[in-house]
Amino acid sequence: MRGTVYITPRIIGRWTCILFLVLAVLAVPVTAAGPGTMLTAGPGREYETIQAAVDAASPGSRILVYPGTYPEAVSVIKNNLYIMATGEDVVVEPPNTAGFQVLADHVTIQGFTIVGGKECAPGIKFEGSFNTFADNTIFFTDTCIGVNAIVCRDSDGGSNFNIVEGNTIEQADLGIIFVSGAPGAINRGNVIRDNTFVGISQNPIMITNGRGFLVSGNRIDEAPYGTCIAIGTESENLVIQGHHTIVGNTIGQCGHNGISLCAAPETALTHNIVTKNTIQNCGGDCLALEAGKGATLTNNQVISNSVSFSMFGSGILLEGDQEAVVRDNLILGNIVFNNHLNGISLMAGTERNRIMNNEVQTNDGVGIAIAGDDNVITGNSAHDNTMDVADLGEGNRWHNNEYTPMVGWATGWDENDAAAIIHTVDGGRTWQAQGDLSAWTGVHGNDVSAVDDQTAWVALGSDNRSDTRGAIMHTTDGGATWVAQTIPDGLAGGIKGVKGLSRSEAWAVSLGGRVLHTTNGGTTWTIVPHPTVPMSEVNRIDAIGDGEVWIADTTKSGDERYVIHTTDNGETWRQEPLPDVMPDAQTFIVSAYSTQAVWSVVRPYTDIYRTVDGGNQWLKVAQNVGGANDFDDICAASEETVWVVLNEMLTGNIFKVQVAEDGSVDVQSFRPSSFYSFEGITCMDDRIAWVAGLQFIDRFPDLPLGVIMYTIDGGEHWYSGTGPSNIKYWKVSFVGAGR
Incomplete structure (x- = not known):
């Protein structure tokens, strides 16, 4: 029959082998796996290294990494990858660069132990958005100055809505860092939560040039040379920054400040909320809001924090440099105690801020010290401080505060050379004359001793031993009346x-x-x-x-x-x-x-x-x-x-x-x-x-x-x-x- 080909069994067998060979070749993954593919990496798995699995993956792939030690630095430049360690013994030891370097979006790195130290490279370094770095343990075996555990240094900004959560970071110089360096560039909406930091030399958490971050539930223990949570701006970045929420963090043993919001000169940092944090054992001020020269620091809220045991600073500090605008901030409902300097300090240049319903006690300096102007201080309880309150500014309004007045007396003589006594109940800000000592012309107030808010003694005498006039004046009613007490006659001078x-x-x-x-x-x-x-x-x-x-x-x-x-x-x-x-x-x-x-x-x-x-x-x-x-x-x-x-x-x-x-x-x-x-x-x-x-x-x-x-x-x-x-x-x- 014309056109008919008869294939003998021998020929059929040969073609069958060829067909099977072609199918086998087609099955070899010489191109990336399809979206949603599950890949495995580790000893005896599909891929011996994490990097090989990443290279083979397509966006949407999931990579499971099995226990083992991986001496590699993993580079991820593909979007939408999920890279997860299976078990606790998945260890990445990068030779000289970051354990994971991510230049992509929608990438998850989860559950790894990253051992740094060699060449002092970061644990995780990334730029991009919608990434998640969760449940990793990062520590460094060598002393590395300036090394970061997890760092986003996006010079152009635009690394947004990333999540860094549940990580444990030990013995790093810097912990979790978000920095955007170019003028006008900021990172937005990133989340840093539920991480644990132990033995970080400088700053466990640092955010520079950002907006709308959430920093919550982190536990920081010991940062001997830095600020535990440092949020600030860089000079020349004129984009208004802030709108951060710092909530529910537990912070201790910070070498400098506990939480710091710092606006660099000529920049703006506004509308931040710092609430329900526990801050203690700080070298500097436990909670500091500071503005550099010409900077703006406004509409920030410090609410319901527990702030204590600053070793060399104040509990809560609000301060501005020359020409800074530090106003319309709220300090509300905080418990501030046992700080070395003041409980709450508003320095000169602060104005129109509200200090409300705070409990301020047992601070070594002043409980509430106000050096700024036109602030409102209301509903606070200040007690058992070395000095409960001090108003050093102008136009401040004090309402319904509970505190012990700082009472004092002074003595001297008036323009007629007659002894004089004056009295203060506001720590020396204002003084009023007391008593009628006009009869004591030629006799001066030589000494004064205040015992309590009702009781004081004043010594009257002269520098002339032949003048035996003198008296001990005494009050037991706060100076409303002064009585010359009976003393022996003839006391020289x-x-x-x-x-x-x-x-x-x-x-x-x-x-x-x-x-x-x-x-x-x-x-x-x-x-x-x-x-x-x-x-x-x-x-x-x-x-x-x-x-x-x-x-x-x-x-x-x-x-x-x-x-x-x-x-x-x-x-x-x-x-x-x-x-x-x-x-x-x-x-x-x-x-x-x-x-x-x-x-x-x-x-x-x-x-x-x-x-x-x-x-x-x-x-x-x-x-x-x-x-x-x-x-x-x-x-x-x-x-x-x-x-x-x-x-x-x-x-x-x-x-x-x-x-x-x-x-x-x-x-x-x-x-x-x-x-x-x-x-x-x-x-x-x-x-x-x-x-x-x-x-x-x-x-x-x-x-x-x-x-x-x-x-x-x-x-x-x-x-x-x-x-x-x-x-x-x-x-x-x-x-x-x-x-």
Whole structure:
């Protein structure tokens, strides 16, 4: 039959083999797998390496990676891949680049252990959007400065809506980083949640140039050199940034700040929400909102956070540099406690912010310190702080806050040379005259001692030993009335010093060396004898209870100079010698911090002495601090720190002297006014202090005759209180302070 081909069985067999061979060849995956394909990688699997599986995959493929150690760096440039470790022992050890480098969208990397350290490459490095990096463990075996665990450095921006969650990161220099560097470029809508960070050297979480991030549920423990969550802008990026939500993170042991929102100069960071975070044990400020020069930091909300145990900073800080706009922010319902500096601080330049319903307690500085203007402070409870509130700005409105007023008194004399007393209930911001002391012309207010908000004593006297006029003035009603108490007659020079210990007990001393003691509120004052210890010209007395009293008497005894001390309420007295004293020196002032730690100075030199064993041994700890002048008053802030004022007649100086354990001395000098000399000082600690000053020769008739200034930040800034302009202020005392 024409056209008919007969195939013998032999021929059929040959064609059958050829057909099978062709089909087998077609089955070999020489091209990418189709969408939705499942691929496997690992020992004995389809692909020996992860990279081979990635290269073979098509968008939409799923790659399962089986247990084993993979010494490779995986590059992913295809979209829509799901790469998942099966089990806990899937370890990637990249040789010199990132464990995974992703330049794609919709990629998931999940469940791997990535061991970094070689060449200090990142664990995961990516650019793209809608990616997920979840449940990975990343740690570094070598010390690598600047190495990132998971990093998105998209210079052009546009890495959006990625999710980084459930990862554990250990021993990296930087944790999870989103950075967009080009001007105008930002990343948006990324999520960083439920990650655990342990031992990150610098910043566990850092976002620069972003908008609309969610940072939630992360646990950060120990970042000794950085800020735990750092969110900021870069200069020259003029796109308005922010709208981030930072919620429910647990943060501890941050070397710098706990959470920081920082707007770089000339940039804007707005509408962020920081809420329900627990932040503690920070080296700097636990929660800081800061704006650089010309930056905008507005409409941010700090709500319901627990902020505590800042070691060197404040709990919550709001601050702006020159020309910055820091306004319309809300600090609401936070619990702020046990911070080294202030609880909540609004620095100068902040305005129109709201501080509402916060619980602020047991902070070493000020509970709520407001140096900005036109802020609203309402419904807060501030208690058991060194100082509960301080208003250092203008136009701030305080409503329905609960706190203990910071009460103090000062004394001096008026333009008629009559003794004067003034009073404050707002920490020294404003002062009002009290009592009618016009009858005491020619007698000055020499000393003052505030016991509580109702009780104080004032010593009146002169510098003339032949003038026996003097008095101890006393109030038990907050200064509404002052009563001259009955004291022995004929006290040379009147009363030079007074120190109240309680509503019932106080000590006083006359210029001529008579020591007085009362235990019934001054109803009677008893002369305490000191037959074996001469006193002829006393300048200062201090007492702290438990029978401990110290007196600085200028009397010379041969080559020795002494601090006079009793430990038994004056039953016995002893002279405690000061070492290495110049021949013409005189013991001038003494200030006690505790029964063991006491400070003293001599005149006419600016040498400082201290005992830390209750007077058994005094040491000269600083010499010639203020040059050829006299120190005029001191306040013991702690065993390590003393405040000192120096009157230079035309002006004055303030010193803070700190002695380290090794004996080294740090001296800080402050000259906050060119118009006043300083004669009195009191202090709460090494941060909070007040000084009393006066114009000695009335050089500036248009200025008040005296001033009281104060600092709440260790002397960096000083503020002037407002009060009667006709009084020269001599000494100052606050409830709970060192004087």
